[in-house]
Amino acid sequence: MKYRSIKGTKDLLPAETGLWHHVEADVRYMMSVFNYREIRTPVFEATSLFARSIGELTDIVTKEMYTFNDRGDESLTLRPEGTASVLRAYLQNNLGEQAPLTKLYYLGPMFRQERPQAGRLRQFYQFGAEAIGSSSPLLDVEMMILPLEVYRNLGINDTKLALNSVGCEKCRPRYKKLLIAELKKIQKSLSPDSQARLSQNPLRVLDSKDERDRKLTADVPLIKDHLCEECRPHFEEVQSALNALNISFHIDGRMVRGLDYYTKTAFEITHQSLGSQDALAGGGRYDLLIQELGGKATPAVGFAAGMERLMIVLEKNKREIASPSPKLYLAALDEPSRSWAFRTAVDLRKKGIAVETDYLDRSLKAQMRDANRLAAEYVVVIGSEELKSGSGKLKNMRSGTERPVSLSDLAGALG
RNA sequence: GUGACCAUAGUUCAGUCGGUUAGAACGCCAGGUUGUGGCCCUGGAGGUCGAGGGUUCGAGUCCCUCUGGUCACCCCA
Incomplete structure (x- = not known):
């Protein structure tokens, strides 16, 4: 065979596109029920947009992006996630001037050059939503319910919701200093990975899968216990709203999201039948990002969910969809x-x-x-x-x- | 980027100690029925044994390199 699909990409064959249509219809239905409207942005953007929004030092930006120069010698990048493009479009088209709150959703392919494994491809599909213009904790909760409702509608009820707060520009630097001081004491005993994390992104040491790291950091202070006067009540309100809705969740004070732009709320929805890459969806609040991208200070929240991972869960749980047949x-x-x-x-x-x-x-x-x-x-x-x-x-x-x-x-x- | 395992028909897999013409099941095609599917029976097509090199009288089988896949680390959806 002379030609093959590129490593980490795959064809969706007729045997599976029926299921995809079904899931996509479910996503669109739920988005409209929650009053989110679709936005379709180009799959590539100026490289600097992603570097700026996701974070210059993140793994995604430093080693996973499909970046190339076009014939005009401009550096372009295939989008590794959806939020940056959506916010760029929001600002470019002045959507914020038309209404105080903008609720958008997207569904499409993303690209990251990682080593493929179960639940991880180089071209993969995500659906996600962004609510721009409100700092209400209720919207944080809405971002968690939305994907959960999509899953529930597909018959998946055994998901797990993990919640954390990563603080803001006031409390996070303060906490970071405290954490670094603590970690330095045990630095030499940490795994090589975690020693590297200590200088790159110390919060992530807490998220290490290494057993010894876990034990060593068992008593290290967590950011959720060091939130500022603004972040703590926000975090509490998110929890009480979830409780009021009878949605079960657990607080994971060690969970850190990989993108730099998150503030306050961070959450993750996982499913046990997924294996190592077990996150079905993840998201959080990013109150500083829009200003960072050149807009005026505007609070916002969002989430992103993986389509292929959802398909894995559906297939493992034998949710078959009848394929269309001739009359x-x-x-x-x-x-x-x-x-x-x-x-x-x-x-x-x-x-x-x-x-x-x-x-x-x-x-x-x-x-x-x-x-x-x-x-x-x-x-x-x-x-x-x-x-x-x-x-x-x-x-x-x-x-x-x-x-x-x-x-x-x-x-x-x-x- | 690092590591482990794997690669034989369209698919899932056998293939003994290195030995003659590489097999099975399912799928596909045809017949069993002058114009009726499924079940059953019979037959057929289909393979550069991932690619390249090496060892050997002889390689699907042993060795090396490459490519691809899978899973894990890392990271994340």
């Missing part, structure tokens, strides 16, 4: 019948009836087999007799019974 299969016995069958198929299709017929000059037996395989609901066999008399037999493939039909009114007979 009628027209089997033809000879050349004149074939030509009539094709014309009739086109005619019925114009009326919105799904019809298939034979294009391979196959035997009747082969055509019947084909109709059966396609799960066609009805079959009409056309031969010279039928063409002469203008009537035929409508066979119900499920029951095997036949009844007479007028060939001039197949549409009527099919109801």
Whole structure:
């Protein structure tokens, strides 16, 4: 085979696109119920947009972006996530001037050059939402409920919701100093990964999977206990709103999101059947980002959810979706019948009836087999007799019974 | 980027100690039915054994390199 899809990318074959349509419809339905409206942005943007918003030092920006220079020598990047593009569009089109609160959603491919593994691809699909213009903790909660409702509607109820607060520009630097001081005491005993994290992103040491790191940092102070006068009540209100809605969650004081722009609320929805990459969705508040991108200070919250990971959960839990099948299969016995069958198929299709017929000059037996395989609901066999008399037999493939039909009114007979 | 495991028909997999013509199941095609599917029976097509190199009288099998896949680390959806 000469050509293959690029490492970490894959084809979505007909056997699975039916499920995708179903899930996408569910996402769009839920977004409209929550009053989020779709925005479609280009899949590539100026590299600096992502570098600025996601964070110059993050893994995504330093080693995972698909970046290239176009013919005009401008540095462009395939979007590694959705928020930066949405905010750019929000600012460029002055959406904030049209209403005080803007609720947007997106659904589309993202690109990151990572080593593929279960639940991780180089081109992957995310759906997500952004609510721009309010600092209400209720919107933080809405961002958690929204994906949870999408999942619930698909029959997935056993997700886990983890919650944390990562503070703001006031309390985070203060806490960071405290944390670094603590970590320095045990620095030499930490895993090599965590020693590197200590200088790059000390908060992430707490999120280490290494058992020894976990033990060593067991008593280290957590940011949730060092929030400022603004962040603490916000965090509490998020929790009480969740409690009021009877949504179960757990506080994970060690959870850190990988993107620099988060402030206050950070959350993650996981599912046990996912393996190592177990996050179905993640999100949080980013009150500083819009100003950072050149807009006026505007609070905002958002989430992003992985489509492929959702598919894995659905498949592991055997949620199968019936694939579309023809209403009628027209089997033809000879050349004149074939030509009539094709014309009739086109005619019925114009009326919105799904019809298939034979294009391979196959035997009747082969055509019947084909109709059966396609799960066609009805079959009409056309031969010279039928063409002469203008009537035929409508066979119900499920029951095997036949009844007479007028060939001039197949549409009527099919109801 | 690091590591482990894997690569044989369309698919899932057998293939003994290195030995002759590489097999099965499912799928596909055809026949068993002068014009009727599924179940069953019979037959058929389909393979550069991932690629390249090496060892050997002889390699699907052993060695090396590469490519790809899977899973984990890292990171994240």
